[in-house]
Amino acid sequence: MAQSNSLWRRFTTSQVFWPLVALGLIMLFNAFFTPNFFKLEIKDGHLFGSLIDIINRGAPLMVLAIGMTMVIATAGVDLSVGAVVAISAAVATVLINPALGNTLIASDKLVENVTATPLPVVILAALVAAALCGLWNGMLVSRGRIEPMVATLVLMVAGRGIAQLITGGQIITVYYTPYFFVGNGYLAGVPFTLFIVAAVGLFAWLLTRKTAIGMFVESIGINVKSSFYSGIDEKNIKLLVYTFSGICAGIAGLIVSSNIKSADANNAGLGFELDAILAVVIGGTLMTGGRFSLLASIIGALVIQSMTTTMYAIGVPAMAAQAVKAVVVMVVILLYSEQFRTVINRLFARKEVQS
Amino acid sequence: MNRSFKIDRKFVPLLATVGLFTIGYILGAIKYPGMARPQTFFNLFIDNAFLLIAATGLTLVIISGGIDLSVGAVIALTSVVAADLMENVGLSSLVVMPLMLLMGAAFGALMGGIIHYFKVQPFIVTLAGMFFARGMAFFVSLDAITITDPIYRSLSLARIHLIGKAFVSVHVIVAFVVLAVFMYLAHLTRFGRTVYAMGGNEQSARLMGLNVGRTKVMVYTLGGFCSALAGLVFSNNLLSGHGLYANGLEMEAIAAVIIGGTLLTGGVGYVFGTMFGVLVNGLIQVLIIFNGELSSWWTRIVIGLLTLVFILVQSTFTSWQRRQAGIRPTRKRSDAVATTSDGAVVPDTPTS
Numbered sequence: 001m002a003q004s005n006s007l008w009r010r011f012t013t014s015q016v017f018w019p020l021v022a023l024g025l026i027m028l029f030n031a032f033f034t035p036n037f038f039k040l041e042i043k044d045g046h047l048f049g050s051l052i053d054i055i056n057r058g059a060p061l062m063v064l065a066i067g068m069t070m071v072i073a074t075a076g077v078d079l080s081v082g083a084v085v086a087i088s089a090a091v092a093t094v095l096i097n098p099a100l101g102n103t104l105i106a107s108d109k110l111v112e113n114v115t116a117t118p119l120p121v122v123i124l125a126a127l128v129a130a131a132l133c134g135l136w137n138g139m140l141v142s143r144g145r146i147e148p149m150v151a152t153l154v155l156m157v158a159g160r161g162i163a164q165l166i167t168g169g170q171i172i173t174v175y176y177t178p179y180f181f182v183g184n185g186y187l188a189g190v191p192f193t194l195f196i197v198a199a200v201g202l203f204a205w206l207l208t209r210k211t212a213i214g215m216f217v218e219s220i221g222i223n224v225k226s227s228f229y230s231g232i233d234e235k236n237i238k239l240l241v242y243t244f245s246g247i248c249a250g251i252a253g254l255i256v257s258s259n260i261k262s263a264d265a266n267n268a269g270l271g272f273e274l275d276a277i278l279a280v281v282i283g284g285t286l287m288t289g290g291r292f293s294l295l296a297s298i299i300g301a302l303v304i305q306s307m308t309t310t311m312y313a314i315g316v317p318a319m320a321a322q323a324v325k326a327v328v329v330m331v332v333i334l335l336y337s338e339q340f341r342t343v344i345n346r347l348f349a350r351k352e353v354q355s
Numbered sequence: 356m357n358r359s360f361k362i363d364r365k366f367v368p369l370l371a372t373v374g375l376f377t378i379g380y381i382l383g384a385i386k387y388p389g390m391a392r393p394q395t396f397f398n399l400f401i402d403n404a405f406l407l408i409a410a411t412g413l414t415l416v417i418i419s420g421g422i423d424l425s426v427g428a429v430i431a432l433t434s435v436v437a438a439d440l441m442e443n444v445g446l447s448s449l450v451v452m453p454l455m456l457l458m459g460a461a462f463g464a465l466m467g468g469i470i471h472y473f474k475v476q477p478f479i480v481t482l483a484g485m486f487f488a489r490g491m492a493f494f495v496s497l498d499a500i501t502i503t504d505p506i507y508r509s510l511s512l513a514r515i516h517l518i519g520k521a522f523v524s525v526h527v528i529v530a531f532v533v534l535a536v537f538m539y540l541a542h543l544t545r546f547g548r549t550v551y552a553m554g555g556n557e558q559s560a561r562l563m564g565l566n567v568g569r570t571k572v573m574v575y576t577l578g579g580f581c582s583a584l585a586g587l588v589f590s591n592n593l594l595s596g597h598g599l600y601a602n603g604l605e606m607e608a609i610a611a612v613i614i615g616g617t618l619l620t621g622g623v624g625y626v627f628g629t630m631f632g633v634l635v636n637g638l639i640q641v642l643i644i645f646n647g648e649l650s651s652w653w654t655r656i657v658i659g660l661l662t663l664v665f666i667l668v669q670s671t672f673t674s675w676q677r678r679q680a681g682i683r684p685t686r687k688r689s690d691a692v693a694t695t696s697d698g699a700v701v702p703d704t705p706t707s
Contacts (some may be wrong), residue, residue, distance in 0.1 A: 169652060323486065
C-alpha cells in the first residue's frame with residue numbers, strides 16, 4: 001500500500017489509521033443502507049442530523065475514553081467509570097434538587113426552575129466527588145499495590161450502592177434549565193458537548209505530550225520495574241492517571257445527567273466501563289500498556305457510537321445491537337493480534353495480499 | 356500439594372470467610388428468630404444455587420489466571436434460548452437441557468480458543484462474549500417467555516425434604532454435584548494441578564511440559580458449561596427466560612470467588628471456599644431483608660467492602676508468604692514478579 005510518499009506512510013502506520021478505517025467502513029455502510037444519514041440541516045441556528053447525533057451522544061464516551069486511555073497505558077484498567085458516572089450524576093442532581101436537606105416540600109416547588117445550590121458549586125462538587133473516587137482507585141492501585149482490575153472492581157460493585165445512597169434510592173429529576181445546557185446546549189451551532197470533549201482532550205494532550213508525564217505513563221506501562229529504577233515516580237503517576245480517569249467519569253456523569261435531565265443511580269452510565277475500554281482497544285492502545293494515542297481512542301469512541309447509532313437507524317433493537325457490536329469489536333481486536341495476522345498472512349501468502 | 360491437615364496460613368482467608376458466615380448467621384439468628392428456622396437456612400442455598408454453580412465454574416477460570424465476564428450474559432442467553440426452544444419450537448425439555456449445556460460449553464470453548472490461540476486478553480474476549488451473549492438473547496426474543504413444559508415445571512416444583520418440613524429444591528442437589536465434581540477436578544486430577552500451575556506462572560507451567568493450551572481451552576469450556584447449567588437452574592427457578600436476567604451477575608460471582616479465598620491473580624484458591632463466598636453474599640441479603648429498614652442497595656456496598664477487605668488480607672498474606680519463602684521483599688515489585696513467587700503449588704520454594 002505504502003509507496004514513496006512518506007506522509008501517507010506515516011499516516012498508515014500511525015495509531016489513528018485503523019480506527020479511521022473502521023469509522024470509514026461504518027460510514028460507507030450508512031451511505032448505502034441508511035437514508036439521510038449524512039443529511040445536515042440547520043434548525044433554529046443549530047446543526048441537526050445523524051452525524052451531530054453521534055457526536056452528541058458519544059460525548060460522554062469520548063471523555064471517558066480519554067481518561068481510560070491513560071489508565072490502560074499504565075497497564076491498568078478502570079472498571080469503576082460507569083459507577084463514578086452514576087455517583088457524579090447523583091451528586092449534581094441532589095444538589096440542584098430544591099428539596100435538598102428538606103424532605104417535606106410541596107411538589108409544585110420541586111418542579112420549579114430553580115436550584116438549591118449555585119451551578120458552579122454543583123459542577124465543582126460533582127467533579128470533586130468523582131475525583132475522590134478516582135483518588136481512591138489510585139490509592140488502592142499505587143499504595144495498596146492491588147491489581148487494577150480488582151481494585152477498581154470494588155468501586156464498580158459498591159459505587160452504584162453509594163450513588164443510590166446519595167439519591168435516597170430515587171430517580172431525581174431536574175427542572176433547572178441552565179443545567180440542561182451542559183448536555184443539550186449549542187454553542188455557535190455546534191453541540192456544547194463537543195466543546196467539553198475538545199477541552200478535556202486538549203488538556204490531556206497538553207498534559208501528556210507537552211510535559212514528560214505522557215512518556216512516564218508509557219514507560220510504566222512497558223516496564224514498571226525499570227521505570228522505577230530510572231527514577232520515575234510510578235506511584236504518583238498511577239495516582240494521577242486514576243484520578244484523571246475519575247474526573248473524566250465525573251464530567252461524563254454531568255453530561256449524561258444533564259442530557260436526560262435526571263439521575264438514575266441504577267442505570268446512569270450502565271455498561272460505560274465496557275464501552276470505554278473497547279473504545280481504547282479499538283484505538284490501538286494495548287491492554288498490556290505502553291504506547292497510547294488519545295486521538296485514536298476518541299476515534300475509537302466514535303466508532304462505537306456510530307455503530308450503535310447505525311444499528312438503531314436500521315431497526316436493530318437497542319439490546320440486540322450489543323451482539324453485533326461484540327462481533328465487530330472482536331474482529332477488530334483479532335486484527336490487532338499478532339497470532340491472527342500470522343494466520344491470515346499465511347492464508348493469503350500465495351496471493352501476496354496483505355491483511 | 357497440601358496433603359497435611361495442619362492449619363496452614365494459606366487457609367486463613369478461607370477460614371475467615373467460613374468464620375464470617377457462621378458468626379454472621381448465628382448473630383442474625385439470635386436477633387431475628389426467623390433466621391433460626393431450618394428453612395431459612397435452606398432457602399439460602401435454594402436462592403443462590405445458580406450463583407453457586409456459576410461461581411464454581413468461574414473459580415477454576417480465576418485460579419488458572421483468567422477471568423470470565425460472560426457468566427451473567429450466558430445465563431440470560433441460556434434462559435431465553437431454552438424457553439424459545441421449548442415454547443416456540445416445541446422441543447421437549449429433555450432435549451433442550453443437554454442442548455443448552457452443549458451450547459454453553461461450545462461458547463466457552465470458543466472464547467478459550469480465541470484467548471489461547473490468538474493471545475488476546477481473557478478480559479477482553481469474555482467482555483465481548485458478554486456483549487455477544489446478551490445481544491443474542493434479545494435477537495431470540497425481546498420479551499420474557501414463560502415456560503410451560505410439564506417436565507420442566509415438575510422439576511422446578513420438586514421438593515426434597517431434609518429435616519421435618521424443611522426442603523431443598525433439585526437445584527441445590529445439582530449445585531452440590533457440580534461443587535463436588537469441581538473439587539475433585541481441581542484437587543485430585545492432573546488437569547487440576549495444571550490449572551494451579553498455570554495460574555501460578557504460565558511460562559513455568561509450559562516449561563515444565565504441561566499442556567497449557569489444552570487446559571486453558573478446557574477451563575473456559577467448563578466455565579461456559581457451568582454458566583449454561585446456572586442458566587438452566589435460573590430459568591427453571593423462574594420458569595421463564597429473558598435477556599435481562601442475571602444482569603451484573605458476573606460481578607457478584609467474581610466477588611463470591613474472591614471472598615471465598617481465591618486470588619484474582621490466579622494460582623491460589625479453593626473451589627470449596629467459593630461456596631462460602633456465595634453464602635456470605637446470600638447472608639447479607641437475608642440480613643437486610645430481615646432487618647427491613649436498610650435498603651437493598653446496602654448489599655452492593657457491603658459486598659464491595661468485603662471484597663476489598665479480602666483482597667487486602669490476601670495481598671498482606673502473599674507478601675508474608677514471600678518473606679517466608681526467603682525472598683527479600685523489595686519495596687516496589689511489579690505484579691509480574693509478585694505472581695511468580697506466590698502460589699499454592701510450591702509455596703516453600705524460593706523462585707529467585
